[in-house]
Amino acid sequence: MLEASGIFDQGGPIVWLQAVLAVLAAMFILERMFFFHRSRVNVGDLLAGLANHVRRKAYAEALHEASRAPGPVARVCYSMLLRQRLPRADLRDVAQEAGQLEVPRIEKNIRGLLAVAMLAPMSGLLGTVLGLLETFQRLSEQGAFSGSTELSQGIFKALITTVLGLTIALPSYLFYLYFVGRAKRLMHRIERAGIEMLNIISDAREDGEIVSFRDELVAQERGRADVGEKRG
Numbered sequence: 001m002l003e004a005s006g007i008f009d010q011g012g013p014i015v016w017l018q019a020v021l022a023v024l025a026a027m028f029i030l031e032r033m034f035f036f037h038r039s040r041v042n043v044g045d046l047l048a049g050l051a052n053h054v055r056r057k058a059y060a061e062a063l064h065e066a067s068r069a070p071g072p073v074a075r076v077c078y079s080m081l082l083r084q085r086l087p088r089a090d091l092r093d094v095a096q097e098a099g100q101l102e103v104p105r106i107e108k109n110i111r112g113l114l115a116v117a118m119l120a121p122m123s124g125l126l127g128t129v130l131g132l133l134e135t136f137q138r139l140s141e142q143g144a145f146s147g148s149t150e151l152s153q154g155i156f157k158a159l160i161t162t163v164l165g166l167t168i169a170l171p172s173y174l175f176y177l178y179f180v181g182r183a184k185r186l187m188h189r190i191e192r193a194g195i196e197m198l199n200i201i202s203d204a205r206e207d208g209e210i211v212s213f214r215d216e217l218v219a220q221e222r223g224r225a226d227v228g229e230k231r232g
Contacts, residue, residue: 014127014161018120018168025116025172028109032179035108036186039071043189047196050077054204059084072102072186073193080197088202095194102190106183110176117173124165131158 046069053062059081066078079098080091135158 012127012130012161014123014130015164017123018127018161018164021116021120021123022168025113025120025168025175028113028116029172029175031109032113032175035105036179036182039073039186041069041071041073043073043193046074046077047193047200050081050197051200054081054084054200057204072099072105073189075102076190076194077197080194080201084201084205088198091198091201092194095198099187099190099194103187106186110179110183113172113176113179117169117176120168120172121162121165124162127161127165128158131155131161134158 046066049065050062053059053065063078063081066074066081068074069077076095076098080095083091083094086094132155135155
């Protein structure tokens with residue numbers, strides 16, 4: 001009775017609906033696992049490498065390194081490096097907009113997994129109610145003296161959908177919580193990368209505009225020497 005063919009035969013159309021939900025849940029889980037696996041990147045190492053290029057004003061090398069790194073964190077850094085000449089306030093807006101564009105990619109299929117976790121037990125409850133109604137209808141048609149075997153078979157058939165619904169819902173909801181946690185951590189890393197990248201670009205820009213005191217003294221000495229030669 002617990003074989004796959006027997007379950008589909010006894011469960012009716014509700015079991016087929018639950019099979020579709022199970023396939024969708026498996027697809028959502030595999031897609032999200034693959035996405036978060038590809039998005040894994042050491043933010044500290046990435047920012048350290050980009051900071052070295054930015055301090056040397058090697059923005060082409062920084063863009064190349066950001067484009068090669070996978071994941072949304074690298075894409076946000078790449079967007080900021082493309083517009084590194086903008087003022088600090090505008091560059092902050094670029095970081096926020098780039099981060100917002102990554103949100104749909106990060107949250108993709110997570111709500112779908114939650115929908116499966118909610119619909120699976122509800123469909124199981126519906127199948128159980130329909131199965132019980134069918135069983136008691138048959139008993140009323142055959143009379144009160146029908147065998148207990150038929151009653152037990154009818155109840156078993158009614159409970160199949162509930163068991164399948166809970167079997168689908170529990171892992172789906174657990175994976176939903178897992179992916180929500182990973183999405184929040186990834187968004188935190190994006191915000192951290194945006195802030196630190198903003199500081200790296202701004203600091204490099206300010207360092208380039210500052211003239212050292214030693215260079216200023218050398219320039220003054222050269223100016224005095226040129227004036228002395230002209231007078232001589």
